[in-house]
Amino acid sequence: MSNFGETIHDRPSKVDELLGSHLMSSLDSLDIVARKIFSGKTQGERKSRRRGSSVEFADYRQYTSGDDLRFIDWNVYARLDRLFMKIFLEEEELTLGIAVDASASMEFGNPNKFDFARRLAMALGYVALSSHNKVSLFGFNSDGVQRLTGLRGRRRTRDMGQWLLDLLPSGGTSFVDACKVISTSRQGRGVLVVLSDCLEEDGITQGLSYLVGGGWDVFVIQSLAPEEVSPLDAGLEGDLRLEDSESGAECEITATAPLVAKYKQRLEQYCESIREQCIRIGAGSVRVSTDVDMEQLLVEYLRGRGLLR
Amino acid sequence: MTWVTPSAGLLLGAIVIPLLLLMYFLRLRRRPLRISSTMLWERAVEDLHANTPFQRLRPSTLLLLQLIALIFVVLALMQPQIEGGSPREGTHIILIDRSGSMAAVDGDGITRLAIAKEKASDLVNQIYGGGLFSSTSGETMVIAFSGHAEVVAPFTDSKQQLLHAIESIQPTHGKSSIGEPLKLARAYTTNVDPEQDGISSSEFAQLELFSDGLIDDIQDQALQGGETLQYHMIGSPLDKNIGISTIDAKRSDESSDDVQVFLSLVNTNSQDETVEIELQIDGVPVGVQEVQIPKQSDGLAGTSSLVFVPFSMPQSGVIKARLLLEDSLAIDNQASLIIPPAKELKVLVAEEGAQIVRTVLQGMPLADLKIVTSSKLKTMIESGESSAYDIVVIRNIHLDTLPRGKYLIFGEPPPIAPFDTFADGEAQVMLVADENHPVMRFVRYEDIVVTKGYDVVLQNTVETLLEGSNWPAVMTSRVDGIQLVYVAFDPINSNWPYLRSFPFFIFNVVQFLGHAGDQLTASTMEIGQTITENIRVDGKASLVEPDGETHTILVDKSGNVSWGPVRLSGVHTISSDKHSDSLFAINSPPQESLIASTEQISIGAKEVVTSTSSGLSFIQLWPWALGAVLVVLIAEWWVYQKKVSTPLRLSWTQGGSERKGIR
Numbered sequence: 001m002s003n004f005g006e007t008i009h010d011r012p013s014k015v016d017e018l019l020g021s022h023l024m025s026s027l028d029s030l031d032i033v034a035r036k037i038f039s040g041k042t043q044g045e046r047k048s049r050r051r052g053s054s055v056e057f058a059d060y061r062q063y064t065s066g067d068d069l070r071f072i073d074w075n076v077y078a079r080l081d082r083l084f085m086k087i088f089l090e091e092e093e094l095t096l097g098i099a100v101d102a103s104a105s106m107e108f109g110n111p112n113k114f115d116f117a118r119r120l121a122m123a124l125g126y127v128a129l130s131s132h133n134k135v136s137l138f139g140f141n142s143d144g145v146q147r148l149t150g151l152r153g154r155r156r157t158r159d160m161g162q163w164l165l166d167l168l169p170s171g172g173t174s175f176v177d178a179c180k181v182i183s184t185s186r187q188g189r190g191v192l193v194v195l196s197d198c199l200e201e202d203g204i205t206q207g208l209s210y211l212v213g214g215g216w217d218v219f220v221i222q223s224l225a226p227e228e229v230s231p232l233d234a235g236l237e238g239d240l241r242l243e244d245s246e247s248g249a250e251c252e253i254t255a256t257a258p259l260v261a262k263y264k265q266r267l268e269q270y271c272e273s274i275r276e277q278c279i280r281i282g283a284g285s286v287r288v289s290t291d292v293d294m295e296q297l298l299v300e301y302l303r304g305r306g307l308l309r
Numbered sequence: 310m311t312w313v314t315p316s317a318g319l320l321l322g323a324i325v326i327p328l329l330l331l332m333y334f335l336r337l338r339r340r341p342l343r344i345s346s347t348m349l350w351e352r353a354v355e356d357l358h359a360n361t362p363f364q365r366l367r368p369s370t371l372l373l374l375q376l377i378a379l380i381f382v383v384l385a386l387m388q389p390q391i392e393g394g395s396p397r398e399g400t401h402i403i404l405i406d407r408s409g410s411m412a413a414v415d416g417d418g419i420t421r422l423a424i425a426k427e428k429a430s431d432l433v434n435q436i437y438g439g440g441l442f443s444s445t446s447g448e449t450m451v452i453a454f455s456g457h458a459e460v461v462a463p464f465t466d467s468k469q470q471l472l473h474a475i476e477s478i479q480p481t482h483g484k485s486s487i488g489e490p491l492k493l494a495r496a497y498t499t500n501v502d503p504e505q506d507g508i509s510s511s512e513f514a515q516l517e518l519f520s521d522g523l524i525d526d527i528q529d530q531a532l533q534g535g536e537t538l539q540y541h542m543i544g545s546p547l548d549k550n551i552g553i554s555t556i557d558a559k560r561s562d563e564s565s566d567d568v569q570v571f572l573s574l575v576n577t578n579s580q581d582e583t584v585e586i587e588l589q590i591d592g593v594p595v596g597v598q599e600v601q602i603p604k605q606s607d608g609l610a611g612t613s614s615l616v617f618v619p620f621s622m623p624q625s626g627v628i629k630a631r632l633l634l635e636d637s638l639a640i641d642n643q644a645s646l647i648i649p650p651a652k653e654l655k656v657l658v659a660e661e662g663a664q665i666v667r668t669v670l671q672g673m674p675l676a677d678l679k680i681v682t683s684s685k686l687k688t689m690i691e692s693g694e695s696s697a698y699d700i701v702v703i704r705n706i707h708l709d710t711l712p713r714g715k716y717l718i719f720g721e722p723p724p725i726a727p728f729d730t731f732a733d734g735e736a737q738v739m740l741v742a743d744e745n746h747p748v749m750r751f752v753r754y755e756d757i758v759v760t761k762g763y764d765v766v767l768q769n770t771v772e773t774l775l776e777g778s779n780w781p782a783v784m785t786s787r788v789d790g791i792q793l794v795y796v797a798f799d800p801i802n803s804n805w806p807y808l809r810s811f812p813f814f815i816f817n818v819v820q821f822l823g824h825a826g827d828q829l830t831a832s833t834m835e836i837g838q839t840i841t842e843n844i845r846v847d848g849k850a851s852l853v854e855p856d857g858e859t860h861t862i863l864v865d866k867s868g869n870v871s872w873g874p875v876r877l878s879g880v881h882t883i884s885s886d887k888h889s890d891s892l893f894a895i896n897s898p899p900q901e902s903l904i905a906s907t908e909q910i911s912i913g914a915k916e917v918v919t920s921t922s923s924g925l926s927f928i929q930l931w932p933w934a935l936g937a938v939l940v941v942l943i944a945e946w947w948v949y950q951k952k953v954s955t956p957l958r959l960s961w962t963q964g965g966s967e968r969k970g971i972r
Contacts, residue, residue, distance in 0.1 A: 005344055105345035113345070199346035228345065241339040244347040251347040252339050253354045262353040270349060 004236055005227040007112040015161030018122040026295050027123055030308045031131040032096050032191055059087045095190030096128035097216060099138040099182060100164070102146070103173040104245040105199055109225020109290055110234075116223050116290040117195040118164045123298055124193055125160045127308060129153060134190070137163055140178030142171040142246075147185070172246045175200050179207030183214030192216035193307070197224055198274050205277040218283035219307050222274060225290050228267070232260050310391045310930070318387025326379055333372050374945040378938050385934035399515055400464070401436060401449040402494045403429050403471075406520030406543070407478055408455040408485035409836070409878070409901030413521075413548060413638040421543045422480050425519035428541055429475045432517060437468040450497055450514075451475055455483035456837035457874055458490035464497060481876035482640045483836030484898040485524045487912075491516075495533065519543055522907030522919075525900065531913025542919035544906035549578040551602060552641030553586075554612070554899035556630055558648065560824050566747060567619035568648060572630055575641075575902045576602035576611040585633040588617055591626045597633070610903060625649055627880055627892055641902045645880050645894035654823040655679070657695055659686035660704030662799075665806045666719065669815040670702065699823045705799045713790035715822040717815075720763070720799035727768045727786050728795060734762035737777040747821045748785065748794055749774050752810045757782075759805075762798030783814075794818045834895050839873025842883055842891045855879025 012018050063072060063083035076084045098121045106114035121137065128135045135151040137160060148163040175196070182192070192211055198204050198220065211218045227234040232255070242251040253259060271287050278285035286305055288297060302308045312318070344350075411422040429451070436449060451462040451474045462474030498514050515537050521544040532538055554575045561567035576582050583601045587594050596617060603611035622628075625648050632642040653676035658667050667680050679698065681689065683706040689695045696714055705720035722728040739754040754775055764780035767773065774794070775783035784795045805811045834840065844850060844864060852860045852872045862872045862883070870883060878897040884890045909918050 004342055108345040197345060199348055201348055225345070239339040240342045242347045242350055243341060243343045245343055245345050247347075249347050249351075251350045251354060253350055259353060263349055266349045266352045 004231075004234065005108050005110070005225065007107070007110055007115075009111060011112070012115055012118065012165065015122075015158050015165065018119050018161050018164060019126055019157075023123060023295055023298075024126060026299055027127050028130060030127045030298065030303065032094060032124070032128050032133055032308060060084045061087055094128070094131075094133040095136060096124065096133055097136045097138065097182070097190060097192035098124055099140060099178070099192060099194045099196075100167065101141070101173060101175075101194075101196030102139040102167050102169045103141040104170055105173065105197055107169040108245060109227050111225070111290040113197055113223050113225050113290050114169045118167070119294060120221065120223075120297070121193075121195055122161055122164055123294065125151070126154075126157050127298075129157055129160070135160060138178070138182050139167040140174070140182070141169070142174040142177075145178050145181045145185075149185075173200055175204055176202070176207040176210070179210040183210040183216065190217065191307070192218050194218060194220045195223065196220070197228075198222045203277065204274060205281070208278065208281055208283050212281050212283060218278075218281075219305075220274070220278055220283055220285040222271065222285065222287040223290055224287065229289055231255070231263065232257070236260070310389050312387045312389055315387045318383045318385075321386050322380070322383035325383070326376065329372075329375055329379060333369070370948050371945060374941055374948060378941040378945065381934045381938040381941065385931040385938065387931075389930040389934070391930065400447040400498065401432075402498070402514045402516050403432065403449060403451045403475070404487070404490050404494070404516060404518045404520070405429055405451065405453045405475070405478055406455070406485055406518070406524070407453050407481050408523070409482040409640050409897040410485065410521055410523045410638065410904045411543065412480050412482065412640050413544060413550065413904045415544070415548075415637075420480065421521055422478070425541070425543045426475050426478060428543070429517070429519050430472050432541075433468055433471045433475065437466070437471075450494065451478075452490045452493055453478045454485070454487065454490040455481040455876075456486050456835065457483075458493045460493060460497070479876065481836055482878040482897040482901070483876065484900055485520065486526050487518075487524045488526045488530055491530055515539060517541065518910075518917075520910075521904065522910045523900070523903060523905075524910070527910055527912055532915055538912060538915075538917050540910055540917045540919050542906050542908055544904065546905050546908055548637050548904045548906060550636055550638045550641070550902055550904045551576050551578065551582055551584060551632065551634065552636075552638060552902035553630055553632060553644040553896075554641070554902055556628075556644035556646050556896060558628060558646050561619045566621050566623040568622040568628070569619045570617040570628060570630065570646070572615040572617075572644070573899075574600060574602050574613045574615065574632075575899065576613070577605045577903055577905060578611075580604045581611070586615060587631045587633055588620075589627075589629040589631065590620070590622060592629075595620055622648055627894065629880075638902065638904050640878055640897045641899075643879075644896045645878075647880070647892045647894045652676075652824070654699040654819060655697065656700045656702060656819065657681065657686070657689070657698040658702040658704075659683050659706055660702070660719075661706055662704075663801055665800050666702055666704050666815065669812045670819070672812070673816060673819065675819075700819055705801075711791055711793075714792075716791065716793035717796075717818045717822065718793055719796045722763050722765055722797070723791075723793060723795060725786075725788060725791060727771045727788060728765050728784075730766040731797075732764045732766075734759075734764035734777075734780040734797065736760045737762075737779040737782075739782060740776050740778050742775040742783075743773070746774050746785075748783070748814070748817045750813075750817055752814045752817065753808070754810060756808055757803060757805050757810070759798045759803040761802050765795075765797055792822060794822065834875065834893060835898065836876060836878060836895055837874045839871050840875060840881060840883070840893050841869060841871040842893075843867065843869050844883065844885055844891065848885065850883055850885035853882045853884070855881065 060073065060076070061084065063085050067085050071086045073084050073086045076082070100117050100121050102114070106117060125135045125137065129151060132153070135156070136149040137147060137151070139146040146167065148160065151160055173196070194208075194211075196204075204220070208218055208220070227236070236255045239254050240252070242253060243249070244251070275285050275287070284305060284307065286301070298308065405422075405425050407422050411425065412420055414420050415424070433449065448464040448466050449462075449471055450460065450464045451471060453459050453461050461478055462471050465471060494514065494516065516532075517539045519541045522540070522542060552575055553572055555573040557571040558568055561569055570588060572586065574584070574586075581601055581604050583599060585597055585599050588596045588598075598615060598617060600613055600615045602613040605611055628646040628648055630644050634642065636642065653674060655677040656670055656675050657679045658670055659681045660666050661683055667678075670678055677698070686695070686701075686703065686706065687708065690708070690710065690712060693712070695701050696712065698714075700715050700717060702717045703719070707721045708724050711724050716723065722731050737759055739757045742749045742752065742754045744750070759777065759782065762780065762782065765771075765784065767781060767784070770788050771784045771786045773781040773784050775781070780797065782797055784797065786793055786795070800806045800811065840852070848864055850862050850864055850870050852862050854860070855877045860872060862870050864870050864885070872883070875881065875895055878895055881893040881895065882890050883893070909916055911917075
């Protein structure tokens with residue numbers, strides 16, 4: 001078996017290796033941005049559609065018996081001699097869902113795609129916890145969806161990291177099934193970041209539709225290994241029998257420049273179709289190579305894309 | 310088209326072509342590689358759809374080209390050839406006629422010898438053209454012959470040696486004789502076994518004769534037991550020719566300075582021919598004459614003779630007669646003759662009294678000067694010894710008889726009819742002379758005074774050369790084989806011996822009588838013989854053939870040179886730095902002018918008809934098949950390069966606004 005695409009760097013075994021202190025300090029100033037306004041069960045730092053006690057005025061309404069007298073606008077009463085209640089936008093907490101593709105296809109590349117996804121999930125989760133948001137983690141493959149929900153507060157960072165370390169890639173993707181499960185879990189609405197290579201035979205449109213329909217503000221981060229992006233540069237050569245890590249299907253190729261060119265053409269077309277699908281259903285998307293600098297990705301690029309602020 | 314080794318080609322094809330197809334059917338042994346997903350590769354790769362040990366054979370340019378190349382290899386191995394008979398085996402002796410008649414050209418301007426060489430080469434190719442996998446043929450020898458035979462290639466099975474030897478055969482203009490080549494061939498095929506008391510054994514050989522059949526001695530020969538003769542006729546029985554068969558020349562009887570040329574012409578055409586003949590002396594045309602030659606009849610060529618008007622040629626030189634026409638055979642359209650310088654004479658002299666005449670003769674370049682008394686002269690005349698001398702000079706001697714010969718007679722009239730009537734002549738002076746006659750050339754006669762002489766009554770057969778005031782003083786006559794110059798007075802009775810004109814006169818008479826009627830026939834040298842000459846100098850000399858080819862020849866201690874055998878007709882020149890050129894004119898044999906090829910030859914009692922398969926030869930096609938293989942392989946390489954080497958690389962990072970690795 002060739003070592004093309006085989007992970008040769010050290011794998012993270014500790015939480016600290018998923019999220020270094022230097023990156024952590026860079027992330028302290030960031031926060032998750034929801035493009036939609038959601039309602040939460042607990043008062044948080046986000047505006048909610050439900051009006052309530054907050055600092056941001058929304059509207060007035062006539063007083064009825066039983067209303068909290070603290071919210072009567074006495075100035076209006078003085079002018080109009082009628083009782084009006086001040087209505088404020090209630091600030092609710094935001095739920096950040098992070099769905100990590102834990103299929104076997106993620107266990108590939110240098111840097112490893114799954115490790116990249118775990119480190120990115122850790123970083124995003126840390127940002128969310130630091131901003132007093134709720135974090136829910138999902139790991140999905142053909143065996144089902146593993147989850148860790150209801151994380152609140154920075155102190156749960158280590159729990160989150162340990163959960164990610166314990167998550168092992170195996171089996172197929174079953175993206176649609178996983179999205180269906182996640183969308184119906186109702187762990188709290190908010191932003192759902194999907195971390196996957198999105199290499200699905202049937203595409204990801206249907207699965208994303210489930211998620212969006214379930215109320216999630218979906219943001220897809222498609223991560224691909226350098227070996228998948230530029231096979232010749234990564235050392236692909238010779239007459240090969242390629243084996244699919246998930247399905248076990250085989251494909252025989254001779255690594256020639258025209259063939260690789262055609263492969264790249266197909267990859268471009270596929271990635272472009274994913275981007276178009278995301279746009280069509282109102283989801284955000286970004287495609288990254290796993291050799292990209294994590295801090296640069298978070299601080300510069302995801303902030304620019306509106307996922308962070 | 311035939312195939313030399315079809316089985317070898319078919320065997321190779323049966324093995325290799327299925328192997329090639331199998332290689333395309335079989336899947337390539339590939340290195341396994343686990344990747345995240347084969348989804349995109351499957352869409353990109355063309356040859357991914359087979360799951361069985363054999364994949365479906367899809368149209369492939371490379372496969373097609375490789376199959377074509379393989380088929381050409383198979384064809385080459387089968388050694389295709391066109392136009393050929395069955396391979397000949399055994400020992401062969403190729404006899405190629407290179408005589409003068411083989412210099413005749415056909416309509417395309419190709420000589421018969423060239424055609425014979427080409428056909429002989431074809432035969433060699435036929436014998437040894439079986440290719441790499443054919444059985445080995447026997448050995449072959451090549452003999453070229455005309456009047457003489459030459460082994461140009463001894464027995465060998467080397468095709469290249471045989472072809473080179475055949476190509477090297479040079480034409481000759483000699484006659485054709487097959488006796489010597491047959492002797493040579495038999496000498497090479499006869500083995501003497503000393504252990505069996507010298508009993509010889511002959512290896513039977515197939516004689517392959519390439520000739521026009523015009524061979525002089527063919528009927529005198531016979532095939533020995535086991536010998537077979539294959540006759541390949543060259544040329545056509547309908548070929549016609551006009552030529553000069555013989556040339557001859559002699560000095561005029563009237564004047565030794567004048568030369569007469571005689572020609573004999575031959576015509577093998579079916580109609581009378583009128584031709585013009587040009588005569589040259591030392592390359593300068595001196596005359597053209599027209600002659601009609603009768604047509605060939607009853608199988609005999611028409612002949613005609615021609616005599617040119619005598620022309621002055623006192624010195625030596627080269628006479629060349631040339632037919633002003635172009636026909637099949639050029640070598641007999643001209644003939645040459647070397648006119649030698651006047652020969653040195655033998656003179657017998659007898660005189661009474663003062664030694665006047667002998668003194669003059671002793672000062673002349675003569676081969677022999679015999680001085681005898683009058684009685685001795687009479688004895689020699691009676692015994693016939695005098696006829697050994699070119700000229701007999703007689704002064705004041707009375708003779709009873711005068712045999713045939715040439716005489717200069719002073720005084721006493723000769724005892725022959727024209728001079729039998731005479732009287733005593735009175736003193737006189739000379740009045741008139743025939744100054745155009747060679748005898749009187751440069752002779753000043755005006756000062757001659759004669760005191761007495763003989764007054765001969767002139768007859769018709771006598772020509773007066775010098776007329777005196779009273780009687781003719783000098784006369785000449787030719788009667789009954791006697792040619793003489795008669796001076797009708799004894800010089801002692803005149804003042805002539807004291808005059809300068811006297812030795813001039815003696816000289817003129819000796820030259821006139823000595824060379825008149827000289828036969829100037831060309832040397833009897835024939836083509837095939839050796840030229841020998843004594844040039845009386847040491848060192849090196851060179852011989853120039855009529856075609857301009859120059860050979861350096863060595864001179865031995867005695868100054869002799871020799872070169873041969875002569876192969877061409879025409880003038881051969883031997884020259885050296887210290888010696889004047891020696892010329893030899895050799896003409897083609899007259900029988901070579903008859904160029905109509907014979908379809909049937911008789912060798913002994915056996916009649917041989919020209920072979921009908923003489924033109925067959927194999928043209929090997931396998932080199933073309935190999936060439937096609939190369940072309941197809943080049944095309945296959947080009948297609949392969951085009952297919953696999955397109956330098957197309959797509960960068961993952963495209964667009965300046967996007968960061969590396971992120972889209």
